[in-house]
Amino acid sequence: MSDAAELTGLVLGEEAARRRASSSEEVVLPDDMLPGVGDDPIRITDALRAGGASTLVVLTLLSMMAAVERTGLVVLGPDIQKTLDVSDAVLAAITGASGALFVLGAVPFGVLADRLPRLRITAVATLFWSACLALSGAAASGFQLFCSRLGVGLGEANELPVHGPVLIDRYPIAARGRVFATHGIAGSLGGFVGPLAAGGLAAAIGGTAAWRWVFVIFAVPPALLALATFALPEPARGSNEQLAVLGDVLEATSEMPVSMTSAFERLTRIETFRYVLLAVAVLGFALFSAPLLLSLFLEHHFGLSALGRGTVFSIAALGPLAVVPLVGSAADRIMRRAPGRVLLVTAGLLTAYGIVLTVALFMPTAAALTAVLALAQAMAFGAFVTMSPITAAVVPYRLRSQGFALVGVYLFLFGAFAGLLLTGALADAFGERMALVIVAPAACIAGSALLAIGSRHVRRDISLVVEELLEEQADAHRRALGDAVPVLEVRNLDFSYGNVQVLFSVDLEVRQGEVVALVGTNGAGKSTLLRVISGLGIPQRGVVRFCGRTITLVDPERRIGMGIVHVRGGAGVFPDLSVDENLDTFLLHARLTAHERDERRRRVFEAFPPLGVERHKLVRDLSGGQQQQVAVSAALVQRPELLIIDELSLGLAPIVVEELFEIVDGLRRTGTSMLIVEQSLNIAAAIADRAVFMEKGAVRYVGPAHELLEREELARSVFLGSEDG
Secondary structure, three states, rough: OHHHHHHHHHHHHOOOOOHHHHHHHHOOOOHHHHHOOOOOOOOOHHHHHHOOOOOOHHHHHHHHHHHHHHHHHHHHHHHHHHHHOOOHHHHHHHHHHHHHHHHHHHHHHHHHHOOHHHHHHHHHHHHHHHHHHHOOOOOHHHHHHHHHHHHHOOOOOOOEEEEEEEHHOOOOOOHHHHHHHHHHHHHHHHHHHHHHHHHHHEEEEEEHHHHHHHHHHHHHHHHHHHHHHHHOOOOOOOHHHHHHHHHOOOOOOOOOOOHHHHHHHHHOOOOOHHHHHHHHHHHHHHHHHHHHHHHHHHHHHHHHHHHHHHHHHHHHHHHHHHHHHHHHHHHHHHHOHHHHHHHHHHHHHHHHHHHHHHHHHOOOOOHHHHHHHHHHHHHHHHHHHHHHHHHHOOOOOHHHHHHHHHHHHHHHHHHHHHHHHHHHHHHHHHHHHHHHHHHHHHHHHHHHHHHHHHHHHHHHHHHHHHHHHHHHHHHHHHHHHOOOOOOOEEEEEEEEOOEEEEEEEEEEEEEEOEEEEEOOOOOHHHHHHHHHHOOOOOEEEEEEEEOHHHHOOOHHHHHHHOEEEEEEEOOOOOOOOOOOHHHHHHHOOOOOOOHHHHHHHHHHHOHHHHHHHHHOOOOOOOOOHHHHHHHHHHHOOOOOOEEEEEOOOOOOOOHHHHHHHHHHHHHHHHEEEEEOOOOOOHHHOOOOOOOEEEEEOEEEEEEEHHHHHOOHHHHHHHHHHHOOO
C-alpha cells in the first residue's frame, strides 16, 4: 500500500508540475500587439468610406429579407395551421425546418467560403432561396411546406459563413462593433417590417389561404439583391488583421483545403470559441422558441388576429433599433480597452433578456406586453452585437467562415430546432406561457454563465491568432530571401490529449534528402509529434508545412497523396492479410495500372528478398522482424517524399536492423527525406544526419547526430529516463 501511495503521489506531482509549466508558457501578448486593442477610435463614416458602403448595404438588406420571411411565417403560423390542419407541434417542426437546413447547409457553405469567392456563393444561394420561398406558397400539405422550408433554409445558410467574415475583411477593426450593429439592424428591421407586411398583405388579400401569396411576394426582393451581390468586389481574407499586426497585407499563397472535421477539431480547441458555441446552443432554446409561442399566446390569450400579432412584433422590434448606436459604439470602446470584458457584457444582457421576457408574459394587456417585449429584444440584440467582434478576434482568418458556420450549427441545430420541438410539446401539454416560463430564463442564465467562463481566455486566444500571423510573415520573409524550403517545417506546436498537454512549442525541420532522428525519453511526445505531422492529431497552436505549403489542418488521406507516409510503431500492417494484400491495400489511393503495381512490388521484394518468398503468407504468421519489413515495404511502394518511421529498430534482431540500415541508406541516396523515431542513440547516430532530442514534450537539443554520443546528459536521460541520472 505504501508503494502504491508513493507512486500515486509521484504521478500526481509530476502532472501538477507539467500543468504549472504549461500555464507559465501560455502566450499572452501585450495590448499593443493585439489587433483592435488600444487602437484610436474611428468614425463609422470613415470606416464605410474605407471599405465601401455598398457591401454593408447589400448584405444588410439580404439579412433583413431573411428576417422578414421568418417573422412573417411566425405571424402567418395560425393561418397556416388552419389551412393545412396541423397541430402546434407540427407547426413548430415546419417553422424549425428552415433552421434545420440553415444549420446543415451552413457547414458545407463554410467549407466552400474558406476556399472560394464568398460573395459569389451568396449570390447563387440567394437565388435558390428566392425560388424555394415562392414554392412555399404552393404547398398543399404540411409535408410539402416542410420540404420547401428546408430549401429556404439551405439558401439562407450562406448568411453566417459569408456575411460576418466578409464584413470583417471589408471594414477596419476599430469600427467592427458598429458595422455588426448596422448589419444587425437587419434582424430588427425585418422584425418590424415582416409582421406588418405579412399581416397587412394577408388582410388585404383576404382569407386564411392568403399566406400563400405572401410567400410569393416575399420571394421577389431576394432575387433582385442576388443580382446586385454579383457586382460586389471580394475582400482579401485577413487583410485588416495583417495590417494591424504586420503593417502590410501578405501576398496570398496557395493553401491546401481544410476538411470539415479538421476545422471543427481546431476551432473547438480555441477556449473562448468553445464556450461561445456551448452558450449559443443553450441560448437557442429561448431565442427561437419565443417568437412562435408568443404569436400563439397572443392569439389564444388576447384574441389578436394576424394583423394584431404583426403589430405587436413590429413595435417590439423598435427596441433594438433604438439601441443600435449605443451597443455598436460600446462594443468598439470595450474591445479597445479590455476585450475579455466584452463577453461579460454579453452575458449580462442575455441574463436580463431571459428575465424580462418572462415578465412580459404576465403583462395584463397586449400593449404592456409589447412594451416589455421591446426591452427584451433590445437586450438580445445588444448581446449578439457585442459577441460578434470577439468571435472574429479569436478565430484565425483562414477558418472564419467555418467558425461562423459552427455558431449556426450550435445555435440552430442544438438550440433552435430542438428547442422548438421541446417547447412546442410543452405548449401542447401546458400552454404557451408555461412552456416559455420553463425554458427561457433557465436557458439564458446557463448560456450567460458559459460566456462568463469563456471571457477568461479571450486575451490568450487573440494572442495565438497574432502569433500565427507573425509566423506567417516570418515564413514569407524566408521565401523572399531565397532560403531553401524544407520538406517539413513544424513551428510553435502545442498539442493536448484532453486537458493534458503533451507538446510544448515544438520546432522541427527536415530538409530535402535529409534523415533526422527523433530521440528522447519514454513519454517525451515523439510518437504524438509524428501523429500531428501525419494528420492524425490537430494541434491547439502552431503550424505544419510540407514543401512550403501549410498542411496543419489537411486530412491524413490528402497528406498521403502529397507524399507523406507514416509507418506507425506496432501498428504498421494488417496482420490478417497476406504480404501481397498488404502492399495492394496501401496502394488503393494511388491510380496505378496493374503493371505499375507489380513493378512497385517487385522493387520492394528486391530490397527485402525474404518477403518475396513469403509474399502469399499471412503477416501474422511472420516473425517480428519480417512484420517490420512489411510495414516499411508498405510505405516504400507509395514512393514517399517524406518517410516517417516510428520505432525503427525496436525489438528487432541485429541482422534485421542492418537490413533496414541498408534500406534507409538507399532511400537517402534517392533523395527521400526521412524522420525516424529511434530509441538507440548508437543507431540514431549511425543512420541520421541530424538528431532532435525531446524531453517532457519539448525539444531540448537539435544538432549533428554524431554529437548525441558526446552529450552525456542526453544519454543519461534516454537510458535512465531522468536528467539527474
